[in-house]
Amino acid sequence: MTDAAFDLVGLTRAYGALRAVDDVTLTVRAGARHALIGPNGAGKSTMFKLLTGEVRATAGRIRYFGTDITRYAQPRRARMRIAQTYQHSSVFMPLTVRENVALAAQRVQGIGTVWWRGAGRYGRRDSWAAENLAAVGLEQRADDPAAALSHGERRQLELALALASRPRVLLLDEPTAGMSSAESASFVALVKSLPTELTVIVVEHDLDVVFSLATQISVLHHGQLLATGDPDQVSADPAVQEAYLSWSATDDDLEGDLS
Template identity: 45%
Template sequence: MAERIALACEGLTKRFGGFKAVDNVSLTVREGTIHALIGPNGAGKTTCFNLLTKVLQPDAGRIAYFGRDVTRLQQEAVARLGMVRSFQISAVFLGLTALQNVRVALLQRTGLGPKFWRPARAMGHLDGEAARLLGEVGLEADAGTRAAQLPYGRKRALEIAMTLALDPRMLLLDEPMAGLGQEDVARITALIRRVSAHRTVLMVEHNLSVVSELCHTITVLARGSILAEGDYQRVSTDERVITAYMGVEAVQEAA
């Protein structure tokens, strides 16, 4: 079976005034893989990720999703195509239970999102699917717990459940390990591996141990351009990467 390309960009460029944050970036994310976008502060990875996830519009270049040109589409439009993003800061409804949070996401997928005036009993048919999604991320025991009462790591798991409720073909994760303790990092790493079994994942992540454990392909950015690309073994031994980003100690710790 021929390899399929989930997401590709060519010549992606973004300027802010006279500053070129992303400079002629071209990359390819293969279907069914976990692909990481990494780089030091100021490398342009966040801007590049925002371009790929349609938070920002590029000044130049082209973006294709499963062969369809989505360069000028808005974020909501590409989400309907199955490309769904989660954010670095947990974005859940703190006053709702975990089950209710996932139900809100299911309402959005079914086109009933704006109809919050409907009585709760009219949405009960979604509870089974919401419970299944909570089970997929290990939160079945927290279904009735208000999100505000969940530890931070479980809030991140809940956010992933809400993202899965949108039935993504491709999952885009913005620093999923940000703010997590070591135990939660291990839990969310295992969760990402599990939910990626039938999906493509693109993630921005600073934790190199996580990147080395999870990712099939890593794109390293520096000063808005691609510095290196390949599997972890290849990029971690690239002298340009060691010099510009990782540093010898960081590479040794993550190896």
């Protein structure tokens, strides 16, 4: 059994002459809290999409717990328990919090919604939904419509939806964007409380969040891997200090990030 969740070898994604991700070789350890950082244009978002299968690699290889998934499409990777959250809200606002998670659990369990199926058939779905709501601290909001949640609570709900798939790897795309400092701190604590066997990969602009959460950090620069290591190693790297730790995101940066 490999101890690597992802092994990337020479991973490249080119758009014509532009290499958004350029010959990246990187290992993400199983159970790590691994952050991808870098300013706009660094390649973070493209790397994220390569891991989820949203875009195909131009060159290189992606191995997932020892299996080569380089050519696998996004739905197949999802069935292999690679889950993700998105920068923008992806919940059903008119439904209750419980109904949102129940639908996610129902899809994963392969249960169709038909009028002749007895309510008892949904017992496992409902208990699973309750378990995931408790895991993200939303059990008291279960019967409220998703539209009534705060921004931070919606992020918690999106996390519950992802956890309903029983992932081995969870990818979080800018999970604290738009949150207050208090909401960000609560979200970091929530992610830290997730099972240690779950591998978490996060793309994040907020360096306070990154250094509070990550056990490993990879720094991208113009599509290439500038540095990778634990937080102390990365923060002590002169190239990282010069290029990134003095950089801070603005709202305009976030809106214009095409990396």
